[in-house]
Amino acid sequence: MAEPILSVRGLETFFRPDEGIVRAVDGASFDLHPGQTLGIVGESGCGKSVTARSILRIVDRPGRVESGEILLRRADGQVVDIAKLDAKSALLRDIRGGEVGYVFQEPMSSLSAYHTIGNQLMEAIRLHRDVSKADARARAIELLRMVGIPRPEQRVDSYSFELSGGLRQRVMIALALAAEPRVLIADEPTTALDVTTQAQILDLIRRIQRERNLAVILITHDMGVIAEMADTVAVMYLGKVVETGPVDTIFHAPRHPYTQALLRSIPSVLATPLSRLATIAGSIPHPYARPPGCPFHPRCESFIAGTCDAGAPPVTGLAADHEVRCFLYDDAGTRRA
Amino acid sequence: MSAQPPVLAVENLKKHFPIRRGVLRRIVGHVKAVDDVSFAIARGETLSLVGESGCGKTTTSRCILRAVTPTSGAIRFRSGEGRDVDVAALPRSELRPVRRQMQMIFQDPYSSLNPRMTIADIIGEPLLVNGIGNLAERRQRVAELLDVVQLPRAYLNRFPHAFSGGQRQRIGIARALALNPQLIVADEPVSALDVSVQAQIINLLLELQERLGLSYLFVAHDLSVVKHVSHRVAVMYVGRIVEVAPTATFFRNPRHPYTEALLSAVPVPDPRRRAQRIVLEGEVADPSNPPPGCAFHPRCRYADERCERVTPTLQPAAGGSLVACHRAAELNLVGVAAA
Numbered sequence: 001m002a003e004p005i006l007s008v009r010g011l012e013t014f015f016r017p018d019e020g021i022v023r024a025v026d027g028a029s030f031d032l033h034p035g036q037t038l039g040i041v042g043e044s045g046c047g048k049s050v051t052a053r054s055i056l057r058i059v060d061r062p063g064r065v066e067s068g069e070i071l072l073r074r075a076d077g078q079v080v081d082i083a084k085l086d087a088k089s090a091l092l093r094d095i096r097g098g099e100v101g102y103v104f105q106e107p108m109s110s111l112s113a114y115h116t117i118g119n120q121l122m123e124a125i126r127l128h129r130d131v132s133k134a135d136a137r138a139r140a141i142e143l144l145r146m147v148g149i150p151r152p153e154q155r156v157d158s159y160s161f162e163l164s165g166g167l168r169q170r171v172m173i174a175l176a177l178a179a180e181p182r183v184l185i186a187d188e189p190t191t192a193l194d195v196t197t198q199a200q201i202l203d204l205i206r207r208i209q210r211e212r213n214l215a216v217i218l219i220t221h222d223m224g225v226i227a228e229m230a231d232t233v234a235v236m237y238l239g240k241v242v243e244t245g246p247v248d249t250i251f252h253a254p255r256h257p258y259t260q261a262l263l264r265s266i267p268s269v270l271a272t273p274l275s276r277l278a279t280i281a282g283s284i285p286h287p288y289a290r291p292p293g294c295p296f297h298p299r300c301e302s303f304i305a306g307t308c309d310a311g312a313p314p315v316t317g318l319a320a321d322h323e324v325r326c327f328l329y330d331d332a333g334t335r336r337a
Numbered sequence: 338m339s340a341q342p343p344v345l346a347v348e349n350l351k352k353h354f355p356i357r358r359g360v361l362r363r364i365v366g367h368v369k370a371v372d373d374v375s376f377a378i379a380r381g382e383t384l385s386l387v388g389e390s391g392c393g394k395t396t397t398s399r400c401i402l403r404a405v406t407p408t409s410g411a412i413r414f415r416s417g418e419g420r421d422v423d424v425a426a427l428p429r430s431e432l433r434p435v436r437r438q439m440q441m442i443f444q445d446p447y448s449s450l451n452p453r454m455t456i457a458d459i460i461g462e463p464l465l466v467n468g469i470g471n472l473a474e475r476r477q478r479v480a481e482l483l484d485v486v487q488l489p490r491a492y493l494n495r496f497p498h499a500f501s502g503g504q505r506q507r508i509g510i511a512r513a514l515a516l517n518p519q520l521i522v523a524d525e526p527v528s529a530l531d532v533s534v535q536a537q538i539i540n541l542l543l544e545l546q547e548r549l550g551l552s553y554l555f556v557a558h559d560l561s562v563v564k565h566v567s568h569r570v571a572v573m574y575v576g577r578i579v580e581v582a583p584t585a586t587f588f589r590n591p592r593h594p595y596t597e598a599l600l601s602a603v604p605v606p607d608p609r610r611r612a613q614r615i616v617l618e619g620e621v622a623d624p625s626n627p628p629p630g631c632a633f634h635p636r637c638r639y640a641d642e643r644c645e646r647v648t649p650t651l652q653p654a655a656g657g658s659l660v661a662c663h664r665a666a667e668l669n670l671v672g673v674a675a676a
Contacts, residue, residue, distance in 0.1 A: 043531040164620055165390075194389040194558060196617045199602035203616055221532065224561070224604030228611055247608040265536040267561040269603050269673045273584035275565060276543060277536035283501040284531060299533075 003073060004031035005215045006055070006100075006183055011068035011083070013047075013054045022287045024050040024063060026239035029315075030232075034182065035209065037216040039230030039247070041223060043262075045284055046236040048219045049105075052185045055217075056096050057087060074099060075182065098128045101176030105188040107168035111160035117144075117171050118156035121178055128179035143174040148204060166197035173204065180212075187219045202229060223266050227251055232321070235259045238285065238295035245322035255324045255335075258296045294327065302328055342415055343377035344519050344552045345401065345439075350374045350410035350425070352396050356625060368625045370396040371407070372576035375651075378520070381546065383553040385563040385584075387599070388573035389621050394556050397573070398522045400425070401554065402441060403432055414439065417519055437467060440513035444525035446505035450497040456483075456508055457493040463515040482511040486541065503534035510541065514549070524556045539565055560603050564588060572596050575622045575632040578651065582658035589672045592660035594637045597670040605673070631663070639664055 013025040025047040032038050040048045053059045055070055070082040072095065085092045096102075104110035112120055121140035125131065131139070137156070144152035147170040160168055169189060176184060186205060190198035202225065209216055218229055226233055226247065233250040235243045235258065243256040254260045264278035282299045285291055291298050297308040307327050315325050318333040328335055351374075353367040371393045378384045386394040400407045403424055412424040416438050424435055440463075443449035450459055460479045464470060470478065480490050486507040497505055506526065513521055526542070527535040543566065545551060557563050563570055564584060571581040572595060580593040591597045601615040615638070622632050631637070634644040641664070649661040662668075 043533060166620065195560070195599060195602040196389060197620075198604075199614050199616050202604075203614075222604065223532070223606040227606045227608045228604040230608075251606065251608050262532060263606070265533050266606055267536070267539065267559070267565045268606055269561050269564050269588060269600065270605065271561075271564050273564055273567065274543065276540050277565060279536045279540060280533035283503050283534055 002033065005034050005073050006032040007071040009069040011051065011054055011070065012066040013050050013059055013063055014066050015063040017062050020288055023239045023290065025054060028241045030234050030241065030244060032183065032215045032217060034215050035213045036231045037209065037218055037229050039218045039220065039226040039233045040236060041220055041226050041233060042236035043221060043284055045238065045287055047239040048236050049187055052187050052217060052219050055082065055185060056100055056102055057082060057092060072099060097124060097181065098179045099181050100183040100185060101181035103172050103176045103184065103186040103189045105191055107165065107172045108160065110172060111168060113159060113161055116157050116159055121175060124175055124178035143178060147174045165193055166200060169193060169201055170204065177208065183215045185217045190225065223263065238290060240295060240325060242296065242326070243324045249322050255318060255329065256326050257300045257302045261301070341380060343379050344415050346377040346413040347401065348375050348411040348413065350397065350400060350412065351408045352400055352405060353408045366625050369576045369627065370624055371400065374578050376571055376578065376581060378552045378554060380552055381550045382568045383546065383555055383566055385555040385557055385567040385570045386573060387557055387560060387563055387570060389558070391621055391624065392573040393576040394573050395524060398524055398554055398556050402436065402439060402522055437516045438518050439520040439522065440516065440518040442509055442513050442521060442523040442526045445529050446502050446509055449509055450505055452497050455494050455496055459508060460511045460515055463512060467516060478515065482514055485514060486511045502530050503537055506530060506538050507541065520552045520554065522554045527562055528557065528559060542566060560599065572599065575624050575627050577632065577661065579633065580658060580660045582656065586656040586658055589674055590656055591670045591672045592654045592658045592665045593662050594639050594668070594670065595633050600673050601671070639668055
């Protein structure tokens with residue numbers, strides 16, 4: 001495959017509040033290719049959003065990227081390590097929005113209520129492109145049309161609170177694409193929406209991705225959305241990427257006990273009515289009380305006493321594009337008895 | 338259903354909220370949040386109410402509990418002693434004994450528990466308010482309730498902040514069960530929970546129903562969850578029920594175009610089944626100014642000129658469904674089925 005546009009290696013983002021240390025992202029690695037969608041999936045507290053925010057270096061304090069590389073291949077072919085950039089540098093501001101667009105989960109709180117959506121779009125355009133106000137406005141209307149907002153010439157002057165949730169999320173996407181980035185990060189873009197609106201937004205993301213050969217990182221807790229959208233998948237649990245692989249492998253031949261258990265426990269429209277669901281025992285530990293060794297071991301069915309609770313499991317390659325972080329597999333990738 | 342009278346029978350329920358404008362607060366229109374809704378729930382049955390936000394499903398459930406007073410219609414509730422009461426017509430002073438028998442489980446386990454009360458006080462409060470038992474008996478009952486929802490008795494004196502979302506939802510369920518209700522109204526009880534915890538709570542709700550013969554009115558938007566918990570499913574669109582059907586039939590043979598679109602929008606957790614979805618254009622109609630005829634017609638791919646004029650009523654269809662669509666008999670709609 002061609003060179004990845006974004007390559008994250010050993011990313012560690014920690015929060016150091018007064019009470020201790022939270023390893024929100026504890027060694028995440030993955031590659032992203034143009035025209036492809038990487039799905040990052042996991043439950044609350046697994047670090048999927050912090051991973052995404054780390055890529056743009058917009059992690060809220062007291063969190064910060066501690067180590068690792070975030071290598072972005074820019075349009076001119078140069079590779080920059082975002083993790084090493086100065087937080088206030090002009091280059092980083094160029095990358096935010098210009099190279100990497102970000103769609104936030106809550107369109108209501110991420111859009112300004114004091115500015116018209118047109119003004120917000122024009123600001124984003126003029127931040128990255130040297131164009132006149134009139135040209136920026138024309139471009140803003142064009143963007144609104146592209147994301148499927150009806151009557152864009154009039155809507156450009158409305159405020160975010162005048163729009164429905166689905167339309168607001170479309171505006172968010174238009175905003176993220178205003179400066180024509182080549183990477184789009186969408187953090188739970190459809191979680192606050194109804195299923196029918198979710199289907200519209202997912203369709204929109206797919207269409208724009210095709211048209212622009214966008215590389216997309218899709219963050220979600222919804223395995224159904226992942227199955228629908230992703231080419232490759234990274235499954236996270238308590239800050240660790242526990243398994244990565246092509247979407248078909250993750251759903252049909254998952255190897256990590258967490259991925260397996262998660263897939264068994266999701267309700268499906270294909271299930272028999274009134275049937276019980278398989279469950280994962282216990283609940284997600286509190287971030288200050290992270291279990292030693294493999295973070296999943298207290299809930300794991302294949303727990304090996306003395307091993308899983310002693311040290312962190314290594315990453316094992318099972319195939320060229322399929323990796324798992326679990327003691328159950330030896331160096332050759334075969335499962336231990 | 339059996340010959341037994343239903344626990345709950347809702348008949349022609351309407352709830353119209355007035356829209357007031359100007360200094361004189363004159364009524365300039367009505368939001369028809371619930372517009373002529375009828376359904377029944379048998380003992381031990383779960384009816385799920387589904388639909389997009391603003392369709393009136395939550396208002397319907399709040400009317401049943403008389404958290405809001407309906408504009409018109411009847412809500413016949415059969416109490417444990419076999420007495421029938423019309424909750425909609427009951428004076429406020431007589432509501433308490435009825436409310437003991439219908440309880441609610443809330444969506445957000447974080448805001449629905451008082452952070453300053455211990456678990457024992459939260460679960461015991463319904464007993465205290467209704468003057469049931471003395472202190473020792475109440476303590477005993479609370480401990481039993483913790484067993485029922487599978488929480489250790491040692492947690493009795495802790496405060497809600499010490500618990501995870503799933504544990505809090507168990508506490509909310511224990512509180513709802515304290516007075517041995519007939520009917521539980523559960524408004525999105527698992528949508529705020531993580532997937533791995535959601536499964537535990539769904540199983541608990543199913544188990545409790547079998548053990549205690551509870552009836553559930555389950556308000557939800559997640560059709561995957563609905564498939565697991567329901568005996569029957571009712572779909573609402575702009576204040577009206579457009580289809581009611583037994584769960585298996587509902588998913589396999591939808592009869593209303595809106596149901597078909599809803600089902601096709603649900604992402605299936607299998608990348609080999611990336612189906613061509615029916616993407617509904619436009620937005621849910623405004624309930625203060627619904628389109629004439631069938632409210633769904635502007636978004637319906639099967640609509641003809643009759644749909645623009647005449648509002649369809651619920652009519653029986655094959656497989657035990659009731660559907661409000663003029664073209665239900667001629668359409669062959671696609672549901673979801675295992676590969």
